[in-house]
Amino acid sequence: MPTYIILMNYTDQGIRNIKESPRRIQAGDKALEALGGRLIGAYPVMGQYDRVAIVDLPSDELAMTTVLGMNAAGDVRTTTLKAFSNEQFAEIVKKLP
Numbered sequence: 199m200p201t202y203i204i205l206m207n208y209t210d211q212g213i214r215n216i217k218e219s220p221r222r223i224q225a226g227d228k229a230l231e232a233l234g235g236r237l238i239g240a241y242p243v244m245g246q247y248d249r250v251a252i253v254d255l256p257s258d259e260l261a262m263t264t265v266l267g268m269n270a271a272g273d274v275r276t277t278t279l280k281a282f283s284n285e286q287f288a289e290i291v292k293k294l295p
Contacts, residue, residue: 200254200258201281201282204277206250207276208273211272212272215273226268229264240252249274258280
């Protein structure tokens with residue numbers, strides 16, 4: 199199953215409603231599972247981003263559905279990275295000319 203790293207920043211709305219954030223996070227975790235995904239880890243962080251999540255989802259389409267839904271809710275803006283395992287990377291490199 200593909201792995202995605204989701205980098206999040208709180209919007210003005212998200213900061214105003216920060217006390218609701220734990221409830222929203224729990225609801226998001228349940229929604230992810232309902233899509234057939236798996237949360238590997240989620241962390242509040244300091245620096246350029248406010249939160250980082252690492253998830254497995256069955257497809258790029260479901261990953262896009264997930265992040266579009268997160269953005270549409272208005273509390274965060276996301277940057278999503280598709281991750282590859284070291285084994286996948288080795289196979290990709292083998293195909294280089």
